[in-house]
């Protein structure tokens with residue numbers, strides 16, 4: 001576990017410059033964010049460093065867990081280039097090797113609140129981004145219909161967000177983001193407001209869509225089970241100040257969540273990570289149980 005903490009706390013050395021080195025997707029180097037000044041200053045994230053590489057074009061899903069207020073949203077929004085979290089107070093953020101200067105087409109964001117336009121139909125919400133890109137009406141509606149089918153909302157094309165349940169609205173929001181094919185998808189507790197059964201269904205759907213797109217996903221969640229199910233890797237953050245303290249590797253979600261979450265190894269991994277999260281330990285060590293095995 002010590003090695004993982006070192007991974008989280010110190011930047012990886014630059015990849016060797018031969019062509020077998022995997023491309024760098026995201027790099028945080030010593031990133032801190034302080035809100036306010038003087039005695040009212042509040043450190044939202046402190047000295048966060050990590051590197052995510054392109055795994056042979058597969059796209060990794062990084063799940064981020066941590067206590068409320070530990071800086072998860074701040075970290076995500078810095079990566080998205082969204083003020084007031086962006087720019088960071090210090091440190092560097094690069095995407096595909098270039099410094100982040102603001103939002104970009106290479107990054108798509110899905111929030112907990114279903115950021116849909118209430119006066120537009122499902123079809124127009126899903127095709128909105130393509131419209132902004134100047135795609136013709138026929139073309140964008142054709143693409144949007146394909147996405148509406150994939151998210152299981154065929155027949156709801158002409159409905160307005162207000163006529164849909166929370167789960168349906170979030171599916172529309174996800175489709176509206178994925179239709180733009182961002183290489184990096186940033187999701188901030190996207191299923192946080194959904195009831196448990198719908199949430200499992202959404203997890204399965206997300207895995208499906210993400211596999212098709214092979215994007216790199218950063219997924220913030222309160223749920224350790226959700227993080228371990230969806231994540232190839234789980235980043236655990238600690239509060240006061242918000243730091244990245246641990247990285248845990250998790251198996252790929254190759255079976256439905258309700259099946260995988262009953263496996264003994266999964267139960268154990270969840271229990272161990274939850275314990276470290278609840279104790280909010282400043283590093284990857286656990287007081288009385290060994291760290292979960294990461295390989296194999």
Ligand SMILES: Nc1ncnc2c1ncn2[C@@H]1O[C@H](COP(=O)(O)OP(=O)(O)O)[C@@H](O)[C@H]1O
Nearest residue numbers: 035042044067068069070071072073074075084
């Ligand atoms: N716009 C803001 N202005 C001032 N403080 C903020 C702002 N956004 C977040 N913070 C503070 O930064 C810390 C981290 O917040 P946040 O990233 O939202 O945490 P999380 O998403 O993990 O709950 C909190 O203490 C929060 O109060």
Ligand SMILES: [Mg+2]
Nearest residue numbers: 072073074188
């Ligand atoms: Mg948050």
